[in-house]
Amino acid sequence: MPTYKITYFNFRGRAELARLIFAAAGVPYEDLRIEMSRWPVEYKDQCPFGQLPLLEVDGKVLAQSKTIARYLAREFNLAGKDSREQALADMILDHYADIMNEMKVIWLESDAEKKATLVEKFKTETLSKHLGYLETILRQNGGGFIVGDSLTWADLMVVDSNDWLGVMFPNPYDNFPLLAGLVKRVREMPQVAEWIAKRPDTPR
């Protein structure tokens, strides 16, 4: 078993999907969380693109959170059973990334009143459409897992999204019963539940 280390800040943020994958797979790793004050001086130079999170596998480094999560999923047989399933999981990852990019623009809006309007507009128009597509995909796949017929990292993406969407939009899956059911089921899986219970409690 290789030695794994994830370096990030003390947030769930862009490292949490990888942490959930380690948890679901039952694979130990060093979960290094660095203080903002020690970044960039101590860590930035190690990073291929000057950013965190960073994955180290027996000393070799990998950057980019989506790439890190996909590599781990593949190594731990959580990527999907065949090439098409792997592609479907990638597709769901990219869709969540699009949602996150759109939310980032709103997050960075400095005018509080304007921001509140953007948040409301996004919630009622854009987000419900984006999540609706995923509810349909889950329904068309039989409602159990979102890709294939067993747990993949795509299901963990849904669980993770419940947290990061929740920062701006509390209870994001309230109107999406199949997705809400998936989040609940996966969060109750023993190894995932254990991680969620013991992970540091951070605002995002």
Place this chain on the structure above:
Amino acid sequence: MPNYQLVYFNGRGRAELCRLIFHAAGVPFEDIRLDHTKGEWPGEWKAKCPFGQLPVLVVDGKMLAQSKAAARYLAREFNLAGKTSWDQARADMFIDEFDDISTEVYKFASEKDEAKKAEMSEKFYNETLPRHIGYLENLLKENNGGNGYLVGDSLTWAGLGIANVYDLLGGTDAPFAKFPLLLALVKRVRENPKVAEYLKTRAQTSF
């Protein structure tokens, strides 16, 4: 050989990486370009698309959305993804970085306020892009002194990805002027026989 259709608009945009992969691999595909002025989009396609967006890749009638997911699938099918699991991850890492660069370009490309657009463009070319390309140049040096490819010892979709970024930035050497190794790599990729043949005959489009 499966039947492949790639559906997009008449431009390079978010479909071009898939097209480059098909051509580099020498695999035929139906290159469908929808004309929205003729009602071809949304037309019948939008409702069929998993996220209501283009491009979509159709493989023996089954749909796959999201340009990067589709490109990775094709790269894997055509042995252009990387020879080992680690190499595949390294290629993915470069593709994510190229996507970060492209996202920045799309931000100011779609900005309607001309003054703001000019300001964003200047910041991108003077600060953001050199920073990104600097990292890429350093990483390239780590692989065979920079005279090979970004990943492993042969062409992968990561190489096609940087060539695609070159086109996105206007198809001239200027943005890469201070980064000779990366520019040399772009040229090497563009001179790959199948890629070169495609570039010679590819339709000139506005995006």
